[in-house]
Amino acid sequence: MADKPEQAVREIRINPIVPTESVLIATARNMRPRQQEAPAPRDTRHHVDRCPFCLGNEDQTPPEIMRLPATGEWAIRIVENLFPVLGDDSSQSKLTFGLQQAMDGYGRHEVIIDHSQHGIAIHEMSADHLAQLFGATQTRIGQLYDMDERLKFVLMFKNFGPDAGASMAHTHSQIIALPVVPQNLQDEVNNSHQYYEKHAQCIFCTLIDEALTFETTIYDRESGKIVRRINVGQYVVERGERFIAIKPFASRYEWEVHILPLQHQSDYQAADAADLADLARVMKRTMSRLDAVIGGAQYNYFLHSRPRGKSYDNCQASYHWHLEICPRTSIPSGFELGSGLFVNTISPEAAAEQLRAVKLPPE
Numbered sequence: 557m558a559d560k561p562e563q564a565v566r567e568i569r570i571n572p573i574v575p576t577e578s579v580l581i582a583t584a585r586n587m588r589p590r591q592q593e594a595p596a597p598r599d600t601r602h603h604v605d606r607c608p609f610c611l612g613n614e615d616q617t618p619p620e621i622m623r624l625p626a627t628g629e630w631a632i633r634i635v636e637n638l639f640p641v642l643g644d645d646s647s648q649s650k651l652t653f654g655l656q657q658a659m660d661g662y663g664r665h666e667v668i669i670d671h672s673q674h675g676i677a678i679h680e681m682s683a684d685h686l687a688q689l690f691g692a693t694q695t696r697i698g699q700l701y702d703m704d705e706r707l708k709f710v711l712m713f714k715n716f717g718p719d720a721g722a723s724m725a726h727t728h729s730q731i732i733a734l735p736v737v738p739q740n741l742q743d744e745v746n747n748s749h750q751y752y753e754k755h756a757q758c759i760f761c762t763l764i765d766e767a768l769t770f771e772t773t774i775y776d777r778e779s780g781k782i783v784r785r786i787n788v789g790q791y792v793v794e795r796g797e798r799f800i801a802i803k804p805f806a807s808r809y810e811w812e813v814h815i816l817p818l819q820h821q822s823d824y825q826a827a828d829a830a831d832l833a834d835l836a837r838v839m840k841r842t843m844s845r846l847d848a849v850i851g852g853a854q855y856n857y858f859l860h861s862r863p864r865g866k867s868y869d870n871c872q873a874s875y876h877w878h879l880e881i882c883p884r885t886s887i888p889s890g891f892e893l894g895s896g897l898f899v900n901t902i903s904p905e906a907a908a909e910q911l912r913a914v915k916l917p918p919e
C-alpha cells in the first residue's frame with residue numbers, strides 16, 4: 557500500500573473524461589491564501605416562522621407541483637420557482653444580429669423542498685428520506701421530459717450554505733429543464749463516446765474498475781524488477797452494494813467526490829427503487845464523511861445523466877450517469893479565472909484517505 561510519506565505534489569492533471577479540463581494540483585503552502593478564513597455559518601434552525609418553505613407556510617410558496625406523501629404532513633414538496641431563470645417562450649426579444657447569436661430562454665425552473673425541517677443537512681436526513689427525495693426527483697425529471705420534447709436536458713442541482721450560492725436558507729434543490737445540452741455535459745458525452753468507439757468500453761466503468769483495483773505493480777519487462785507500485789484503490793471514498801463514491805484523480809475542488817452506479821446505467825431514469833435506496837445510503841455516508849472532515853460542509857452537487865433527443869440514443873453504452881459533489885472550501889483566484897485551470901491545494905489521494913478514515917456511527 558502507499559508507504560511513502562505525503563510529499564508536496566505539483567502537477568497538472570488531465571481530466572480523463574474531459575481532457576480539455578485540467579487541474580493544477582499544488583499542495584505547496586503558498587497556494588493556500590485563497591482558502592477562506594472561516595465559512596459563513598449556515599442556518600441550522602429546525603423551524604422559522606417567516607420561511608415560506610417551512611411547515612405550515614405552504615400558502616406562501618409558488619404553486620405546488622408535487623407533494624410527498626400526498627396526505628398528512630409532507631416530507632418533500634416540489635414548487636415552481638418564484639424567480640425562474642428560464643420560462644415560457646412568450647417574452648423573447650429577437651434583437652440579435654451578426655455574430656450575436658441567442659436562443660430563446662425557454663425552459664422550466666422548479667424548486668424541490670428537500671425536507672420539511674428548515675436547516676437540516678443531507679447527512680442528517682434518514683436514508684429512507686433521501687431515497688424518497690431521489691425518487692421524487694426522478695419522477696419529476698421524467699414528467700418534464702414527457703411534457704415537452706424540446707427539453708433536451710434536465711439538470712438537478714443543490715446549493716447548500718451561503719458559500720455555495722444558496723439564496724434561501726431552507727434546504728432545497730433545484731431543477732432546471734433546458735432546451736440545450738450544456739457544454740460540460742456535451743463534452744462528457746462526446747469524449748466518452750469517442751472512448752467507447754476506440755475501446756468498446758464505457759470510460760466511467762473503466763474508471764470504476766481502476767478504482768476497485770487495489771494495487772497494481774508494474775514490473776520491468778526484462779529484469780523483472782518492480783518499476784512502480786500504484787495504489788489505485790486509494791480513490792474509493794465509500795462503497796455500497798450498487799453505488800460507489802470516488803475521489804476523482806483530477807479533482808477540481810479539494811473535497812470533490814463523485815457517486816456512480818457500479819453497474820452501467822446511462823440514464824438516471826433507469827435507476828430502480830433498490831438502486832435509489834443504495835444511492836441514498838452511499839450519499840448519506842459520503843456526506844457524513846465530508847461533514848466530519850470539513851466541518852459544516854457547504855457544497856453544490858448536481859446530477860449528470862444522458863440527455864434526451866435522437867443524437868443521444870447511441871450513447872446508452874458509452875455514457876454513465878453520476879452525481880458530482882463539490883464542497884466549497886476556497887474561492888477561485890485570478891489565476892483560475894485567467895487560465896481556466898482549476899487549482900486544488902490538497903492531493904486527491906490524501907483527501908480520499910482522510911475521508912475514508914472517518915469513523916461513521918453504526919447504521
Ligand SMILES: [Zn+2]
Nearest residue numbers: 607610674726
Ligand atoms: Zn424553512
Ligand SMILES: [Zn+2]
Nearest residue numbers: 758761820876
Ligand atoms: Zn459505464
Ligand SMILES: [Zn+2]
Nearest residue numbers: 744860878880
Ligand atoms: Zn459529470
